[in-house]
Amino acid sequence: MNPTHVTSTHEPVLRTDTLVKRFGGLLVTDSVSIDVRPGEIHAIIGPNGAGKTTLINQLSGELAADSGQVLFAGQNVTALGIHKRARRGLLRSYQITSIFEGFTVLENTVLAAMGAQEHAFKFWRPMLGRADLVATAREALQVTGLQALADTPAAELAYGQRRQLELAMALAAQPKVLLLDEPMAGMSVQESAGVVELLKRLKGSHTILLIEHDMGAVFALADRITVLVYGQALFSGTPDEIRNNPQVKAVYLGDEEIA
């Protein structure tokens, strides 16, 4: 079933067209067509094993799709690798924290800021001497509340702080679209609330595709939600439409109380 297509004044900035991915005989992404419009938070929900992370991997370019297309900012990026998509402004964060342990928080963030803008075949001047990149990075640290830890080695960060650094790195790239893979995974209630607040602040100024298990967070943040089940986009709609859709209720939400 295709998701309902709502006409909008905004052209979607990120769109997939009948995306398919197989792992052996397993159909992990089954003709998924979704779109993300500028400034919105589009959440993808679905039970474990629904293929959410696989979908993000194909959007970010880490996995090649077997068929179908990924269109980003009006261009077909299906054939581009992850670093080329990142350079164009399609950035992701990882569900399992992926940072540079041997670098300080600031170095991690400056490297991310640089990666989005330019090449690094520069062999003499120090990276941290680049005032413009450092300013961008510090801004991202400010937004994520890590500014006091700028000079701390990333290896010494607590779990929640690592997740924040992951977000800061994505933000420092000044992305056109952010793909967030469970940004609150494993966080304490308090830390999750912090991230929800942060994403609320980013809403409007940033375009975000969000995968998240925390339903409270999803319904508080998302403009639209797509339900993914067994690799299929079952239904797309506003949080209210999702809440009231009997099919979604039956397949995914069950009797669970929704915030």
Add this chain to the structure above:
Amino acid sequence: MTLAKPSIWRAGTLVPLLIFAVFILVPVWGQLTDHTFYVAYFARILIYAIAVVALNLALGFGGLVSLGHALFMGLGAYSVALPAFYGIDNGWVHLGFCLASCALAGLITGAISLRTSGIGFIMITLAFAQMGYFLFVSLKQYGGDDGTSIANTSQFFGLNLGGVYEVYVVSLVLLILATWWSARLRVSPFGMVLRGARQNARRVRAVGFPANHYLLVAYVLSAMLCGVAGMLLANLNAFASPSTLSWIISGDLVVMLVLGGLGTVFGPVLGALAFLGLEEILKAFTDHWLAVFGLVIVFIGLLGKAGIAGFLDSFSQRKSTSARTAQTKGAKA
């Protein structure tokens, strides 16, 4: 916690600077006492240190475990020996051959090796170096297995690199420049991407850098610098032989780097000095020096990942940590 400010009074900086001071004094002392043998011996240390600085770019910064860097030392050595065989003693020609052959060999072997990682990478680099070894063994007209002595060492503007003092001074200047450059490179955008790739190549790509392109460039630069070391070695010995390309040399370079400190600025110098110095000292005491040498390497290995450089750094870090603890205690009191 913020890291201690860099200061020349930290052991990690002070000791290497003292070593460089000794390096500068060696030829003076050699002139005064006419001990040319020791000048040549220290020149060998300097040359190996340059090769280890080169290896550090690939292995220390980029995490590329190359067991084939002897290939580039050998190419550098034969870049002197082969033209010299035909009477060409122009050092610029030698250097041109050296840089071009090492860049090409580095590009080809690097591009192929980088398709793998880990053990695969080690095996392929080793295989390429062995191919080079057997290639030069088979070139009978240039001495084959026995190698070839070099009658026409490199001439640069009237400077004959074949002289012990000449090659010493040139090697020392190059080592200082290479060490200085690697200190700059380490924190430059290129160095940060390399070190990032060593820690987490996947993340480097996600950030927007094609990690393998950077690693390949590092590998080629490393090959070229290593070739220059081979060129200096051939001039010092007035001799080039396939043994320069043997995997034992590749292994020695790796041990020197690990000994001195992977990815550190002064590790290559410390490692080359410790390795070749120990070898000479132990040889003077016993014929079974290799057994003792092995034990010493095991001991230094136990010091930790960052080798001698890390050991020296930890000394000053411990001091600054205790100073900080004292401060906080003072503040509480």
